[in-house]
Amino acid sequence: MNQNARKNLIYSIVLLLLVLVVYFFRSLNSTPADTSNFTDANGLVNLSGDFLGQPYLILYHGAQKVEKSSIDSLLSVISQKTALTSPTSDLYRLNQNDTILNPSPEWIQFIKNAQQDHEQSNKAWDPSLGPVQAVWSFSASGGARLQDSVDVGQVLSKVGLSKIILTDSLIRKTTSSLFIDFTDYAQGLALDQVSAYFEKSGISNYFLQLGRYRLAKGVNEKQELWKSKLSYPGDSLGLRKEGILALHDKAYASAGDFNTYYTQDSVKKAFQLDPRTGYPVVHGLLAVSVLTSSTRKAGVLSESLMVQGWREAMALDSANAEVEMILIYHEKGSGIKLYASPELRKYLSFPVK
Incomplete structure (x- = not known):
């Protein structure tokens, strides 16, 4: 190596060391930016994070402040009960064992609430449906297909929240193969x-979003109702358009997709199984959105209506003033139709006939 080449090499090494030293000291004196918690010029606070594999978004404004760590601590209590793959979760232990001795009162109450929701839905909502879903496949071109040589009745015997017996001192499954997925619930x-935590903290203007759920109270930073985007069919062929729903102190949950279906007997049908029969539904309800007093109720009701159908949904809408809904369905001999509760229509950015 000649003298000039050696000098250039030494110079390059020294320069690299200087860059590394500067980077090291800058790293020591800097704080990583936290994009999950910030307040804009209008006083709107934004919190974001993750819960059971789904991102959450929380917006609120007011004199009171909430730390993100408080929200995550609250959510961790629920995830410790319902995480599917964590060996320390209550649900994991229940799925792996026939009997749980001395369960916590909170876990017993959780199961009781789920069983009550299951019964009130006429068993149309069932988070233990997994074994039945595993033997069916859906496609737009091929429709619903059952695996060869499968006895649906035998598979269905492995499903049902009523197959859990509760006492103050134990939880027992009467069917050892029962497997429950409470993630959505x-x-x-x-x-x-x-x-509930926000209300207790004196915060009355907030918007919450997690997966297919929304919950809004009060008004946004512009003193308007909180808004949420939703898709709707722009014509009878199901052309997808984007609209806005103003959430008037309501919880919201959606289920289904009106652009995902197969056609059978001249009816467009959702990729939806009935947990009571083990077979695909026979009606033309493709998507439903439910607004009611809580996200838990809205979630169970939206899923159960996807099983029960649009006629049953409209009957419920007429009979229950606490529930509002948007239905997208197909009726034999007609195109895709849009229905919205009469009292809800003024909160939509698009017209409903």
Whole structure:
């Protein structure tokens, strides 16, 4: 190596060391930016994070302040009960064992609430449906297909929240193969609990979002109702358009997708199984959005209506003043139709005939 080349090499090494030293000291004196918690010029606070694999968004404004760590601590209590793959969660232990001795009162109450929701839905909502879902496949071109040589009745015997017996000292499954997935149910419950925490903290203007759930109270930073985007069919062929729903102190949950379906007997049908029969539904309800007093109720009701159908949904809408809904369905001989509760229509950015 000649003298000039050696000098250039030494110079390059010294320069690299200087850059590394400067970077090291800057790193020591800097604080990483936290993008999950900030306040804009209008006083709107933004909190974001993750719960059971789904991102959450919390917006609020007011004199009171809430730390993100308080929200995450609240959510961790629920995840410790319902996480599917964590060996320390209550649900994991229940799925792995036939009997749980001396369960916590909170876990017993959780199961009781789920069983009550299951019964009130006429068993159309069932978070233990997994074994039945595993033997069916859906496609737009091929429709609903059952795996060869499968006895649906035998598979269905492994499903049902009523197959759990509760006492003050134990939880027992009467069917050892019963497997429950409370992930979605826990998300609805989580927003209800965050809402209760905000109310207790004196915060009355907030918007919560997690997965298919929304919950809004009061007004936004512009003193308007909180807004949420939703898709709707722009014509009878199902052309997707984007609209706005103003949430008037309501919890919201959606289920289904009106652009995902197969056609059978001239009816467009959702990729939806009935947990009571083990077979696909026979009606043309493709998507539903429910607004009611809590996200837990909205979630269970939206899923159960996807099983029961649009006629049953409209009957419920007429009979229950506490529930509002948007239905997207197909009726034999007609195109895709849009229905919204009469009292809800003024909160939509698009017209409903």
